Amino acid sequence: MEEQPSILEVNPKENIIINRRSFFGTLLAVGAAGMGAILAVPVLRYVLYPLYARSKNTWSPVGALDTFSNLSKPIMAPLDLKQVDGWREVDTSQTVYVTKDPQGELGVLSSICPHMGCTVAWHESQDEFYCPCHGSVFKANGEHVSGPSPRGMDPLPHEVEDGKLMVKFEYFRENVPNQEVLS
Numbered sequence: 665m666e667e668q669p670s671i672l673e674v675n676p677k678e679n680i681i682i683n684r685r686s687f688f689g690t691l692l693a694v695g696a697a698g699m700g701a702i703l704a705v706p707v708l709r710y711v712l713y714p715l716y717a718r719s720k721n722t723w724s725p726v727g728a729l730d731t732f733s734n735l736s737k738p739i740m741a742p743l744d745l746k747q748v749d750g751w752r753e754v755d756t757s758q759t760v761y762v763t764k765d766p767q768g769e770l771g772v773l774s775s776i777c778p779h780m781g782c783t784v785a786w787h788e789s790q791d792e793f794y795c796p797c798h799g800s801v802f803k804a805n806g807e808h809v810s811g812p813s814p815r816g817m818d819p820l821p822h823e824v825e826d827g828k829l830m831v832k833f834e835y836f837r838e839n840v841p842n843q844e845v846l847s
Contacts, residue, residue, distance in 0.1 A: 722746060726762060726772065726822075726829040735764040738786050738793075738804055740775065745833055758833055760820060761786065761793075763805060772822040772831050773806045779813040781838050793817065814841045 724743045732739070738761040747754045759775040761784075777784050782797035792809065793802040800811030808816040821832045837844040 723823075723825075723830040723832050726760065726831050729824055729827050729829055732762050732764070732770055732829060735762065735770075737788060737791075738763045738773070740786065743831060743833055759783070760831060760833070761806075761817075762829065765805060770822065770829065771805070772820045772829070774818040774820055774833070774836070776818070776835070777813060777838075778815050778818060778836065778843075779811070779839055784817065814839060815843065818843055 722745075724745055726741045726743065740759050741762055743758045743760055745756045745758055747756065761773045761775055763771045763773060765771060775783050777795040777797065777800055779795065779798055779800050782795050784793045784795050784800075784802065786792075787794050791804060793804070793806070794800075795802075795811065795813065798812050800813035801809040802813075802817050803809055806817030806819060818834075818836050820834060823830050835846040837846055
């Protein structure tokens with residue numbers, strides 16, 4: 665009977681020979697991969713930035729608070745907006761209506777109709793807002809009266825800072841019954 669060879673004898677261990685040329689080739693490949701990874705991080709952050717960055721609206725001044733002290737009807741006020749969206753910085757203009765409720769509290773309404781986005785106009789003779797595009801009608805406080813609009817005019821966040829009325833202008837989804845902020 666013959667003896668069976670051991671595992672070491674069947675698969676003898678191969679000797680790995682590392683010479684100077686293969687060592688430096690491997691070192692060069694690892695270094696190049698490391699540099700590529702280091703350089704890829706800022707490029708990827710730059711390319712993917714708009715995907716995780718939201719549009720930013722800042723607070724805009726509407727006017728001095730004493731301008732609105734004797735308010736008896738809504739007043740249209742222009743806003744200069746600066747929007748940052750991804751890499752773009754856009755300067756735009758928008759209008760809002762400043763109102764006062766019976767308790768004397770100021771309110772700010774977007775002039776954009778919640779139905780299809782037309783600009784709503786104040787009709788002083790009828791004491792109401794009117795949308796010229798599709799005929800929606802709103803009370804002086806922005807409440808929906810008639811027409812195809814699914815909701816009343818959109819109130820905007822506002823605050824008083826250093827004697828000025830400040831507004832954070834927001835865009836809302838059109839033609840839906842609930843107010844959904846887009847930006």
